[in-house]
Amino acid sequence: MSVNVRIPTILRTYTDGKSEVSAEGANLGEVLADLERNHQGIGARVLDDTGKLRRFVNVYVNDDDVRFAEGLATQTPDGAGVSIIPAVAGG
Template sequence: MSVNVRIPTILRTYTGGKAEVSAEGATLGEVLADLEKSHQGIAARVLDDEGKLRRFVNVYVNDDDVRFDNGLETATPDGAGISIIPAVAGG
């Protein structure tokens, strides 16, 4: 399945400055693996050392937060939009 992945500004160094890239995969995990093949280093910013989504990175498939769905096993239908959103803290 081909999906569009929206890349936050902080990760665009891995995508040559592109704000959106295409990736393939039937699940979010597969999409991230495909993204890593084309844009080496990006997966390490989204996944922790155990291969799970980092605590302070939010990922949405279409408008659904994958933390409340199936995490990396969340289905990514053809044409889906995936958003990677790093949490912002301040005070």
């Protein structure tokens, strides 16, 4: 399945400055693997050393936060939008 991935400004150095790129995969894990194949280095910014989503990175498939869905197994239907959003902290 082909999906559209929205890339935050901080990760655009991996996508040649593009704010959106296409990726393939039936679920989020496959989409992120395809993203890494085509934009080397971005995977390490989204996934930790154990292959799980980093604590301070939020990922949405369409409008659904994957942490409250199936995580990396969240289905990514053809044409879905995937958003990678770094968490913002402050006080």
